[in-house]
Amino acid sequence: MTNFIDELKFKKLLKDGMKIHVGGFLTNGSPENLIDLVVESGIKDLTIICNDGGYEGNGVGKMIDNNQVSKLIASHIGTNPNVGRLMNEDKLVVELVPQGTLVERIRAFGAGLGGILTPTGLNTIVAEGKQIIKVKDKEYLLEEALGADLALIGGAIADNFGNLKYLQTMRNFNSMMATAAEVVVVEPIKIIEEIDPENVITPHPFVDYVLVGEPNE
Amino acid sequence: MNDKQVIASRIALELKDGDLVNLGIGIPTLVANYVPENKKVIFQSENGIIGLGPDKGEDNYIVNAGGLKASIIQGGAFIDSATSFTFIRGGHIDVTVLGALEVDQEGSIASWIIPGKLVPGMGGAMDLVTGAKKVIIAMRHTNKGRVKILKKCRLPLTAFNQANLFVTEMAVMEVKEDGLHLLEVNPKYTVKEVIEATEAELIISEVMPMKGVEDEN
Numbered sequence: 001m002t003n004f005i006d007e008l009k010f011k012k013l014l015k016d017g018m019k020i021h022v023g024g025f026l027t028n029g030s031p032e033n034l035i036d037l038v039v040e041s042g043i044k045d046l047t048i049i050c051n052d053g054g055y056e057g058n059g060v061g062k063m064i065d066n067n068q069v070s071k072l073i074a075s076h077i078g079t080n081p082n083v084g085r086l087m088n089e090d091k092l093v094v095e096l097v098p099q100g101t102l103v104e105r106i107r108a109f110g111a112g113l114g115g116i117l118t119p120t121g122l123n124t125i126v127a128e129g130k131q132i133i134k135v136k137d138k139e140y141l142l143e144e145a146l147g148a149d150l151a152l153i154g155g156a157i158a159d160n161f162g163n164l165k166y167l168q169t170m171r172n173f174n175s176m177m178a179t180a181a182e183v184v185v186v187e188p189i190k191i192i193e194e195i196d197p198e199n200v201i202t203p204h205p206f207v208d209y210v211l212v213g214e215p216n217e
Numbered sequence: 218m219n220d221k222q223v224i225a226s227r228i229a230l231e232l233k234d235g236d237l238v239n240l241g242i243g244i245p246t247l248v249a250n251y252v253p254e255n256k257k258v259i260f261q262s263e264n265g266i267i268g269l270g271p272d273k274g275e276d277n278y279i280v281n282a283g284g285l286k287a288s289i290i291q292g293g294a295f296i297d298s299a300t301s302f303t304f305i306r307g308g309h310i311d312v313t314v315l316g317a318l319e320v321d322q323e324g325s326i327a328s329w330i331i332p333g334k335l336v337p338g339m340g341g342a343m344d345l346v347t348g349a350k351k352v353i354i355a356m357r358h359t360n361k362g363r364v365k366i367l368k369k370c371r372l373p374l375t376a377f378n379q380a381n382l383f384v385t386e387m388a389v390m391e392v393k394e395d396g397l398h399l400l401e402v403n404p405k406y407t408v409k410e411v412i413e414a415t416e417a418e419l420i421i422s423e424v425m426p427m428k429g430v431e432d433e434n
Contacts, residue, residue, distance in 0.1 A: 025265070025280070025298070026264075026280065028278065028280040029278070074338065075339060076339070077336065077338050078338060087336070094336075096336070096338045098340075098341070098342075098343035098344050099339070099340050099341040100301075100302030101343075103297075103298040103301075104299060118306065120306060120343045120348075121343055122376075122377070123374060123378075124373065124375065125373050126343065166297075167278045168289075168295055169262075169264055169266060169287075170278050172264050173298050176298065
């Protein structure tokens with residue numbers, strides 16, 4: 001069952017060393033209030049999984065700026081100069097993953113699969129140290145499923161049951177990340193009575209908590 | 218026309234009525250400006266749009282893959298990132314146009330990392346060049362006089378042997394089984410000048426004037 005919680009209860013879920021999925025694409029659909037609360041909590045040594053490194057002062061960039069992140073798993077870090085700087089200073093480990101592989105690894109975890117076989121990354125440094133598996137004479141890379149302790153979801157309208165639908169391009173990584181973490185918390189743009197069952201994208205059993213507070217317009 | 222416009226307008230001629238096309242950031246984005254109105258080309262954006270349109274100044278949550286404001290055309294769809302890469306990796310994109318740091322005569326592409334200097338990450342590029350039916354590289358012929366079209370890429374690869382067509386401000390080249398063919402040369406340049414600005418072995422039989430720029434010169 002989905003529980004509706006306030007900021008205080010959300011902060012109690014946070015621990016040092018957590019592995020956290022953060023939805024959004026270049027901060028479109030990013031759960032900015034939940035990220036602010038993580039920054040306020042001061043938890044450290046986080047592994048953050050996000051499509052990108054956000055921007056300086058925006059998206060996951062806020063946790064990176066605050067030196068809370070020890071590892072970032074992302075497909076692109078070019079929009080946030082702090083990521084490259086901290087990486088060069090050996091203060092942040094960055095694992096770059098092709099975008100399609102990243103989302104599919106997350107989807108696989110949520111679906112109870114051990115990993116995926118993809119042609120993306122063959123003959124590149126992405127393939128280094130990974131198993132190559134032949135299926136019907138075609139080679140694929142074995143990429144492992146990628147789950148997390150916590151998923152922070154944004155870009156959604158929630159209903160009173162905890163069902164979610166997403167606005168425009170803000171679905172991106174959010175709907176997959178909502179399936180692939182021990183605890184899933186949503187920061188809704190607004191909460192309505194009921195989403196038409198035909199339009200529910202993330203059904204409420206995936207959603208543990210909905211943050212109630214100031215709307216994030 | 219400046220160099221970027223020459224490249225973009227020439228590539229637009231490669232797009233066919235009904236094609237589903239993904240454009241990368243930079244020069245590739247300009248290609249959309251040169252598609253004639255009587256040609257129906259649908260643009261896909263990997264963050265989750267089928268039917269990407271330009272920013273119309275509307276107040277919305279729609280961004281393109283560069284995180285910039287955009288719109289959706291009539292009949293379009295918003296999708297999650299996993300579905301987006303089902304399109305991309307699954308062979309449902311007809312053409313992708315991407316930039317590159319280096320390419321080579323085997324059709325390999327390097328576009329995502331200059332070790333020790335610049336590490337933006339691959340974003341969706343590795344999946345796009347692996348999965349799209351046709352891969353067109355849009356780039357300047359040289360980088361401040363340094364060759365970019367090589368016998369073999371020196372930078373870490375985005376993909377091996379996946380590019381089909383290279384379009385620069387000087388020329389159009391096609392990767393075929395037997396090597397790199399010089400198809401067209403911008404009338405502003407001579408074949409000799411193109412050869413001198415290219416490290417790759419160019420196979421030359423019949424060279425045509427570069428389409429789309431003839432009138433300008």
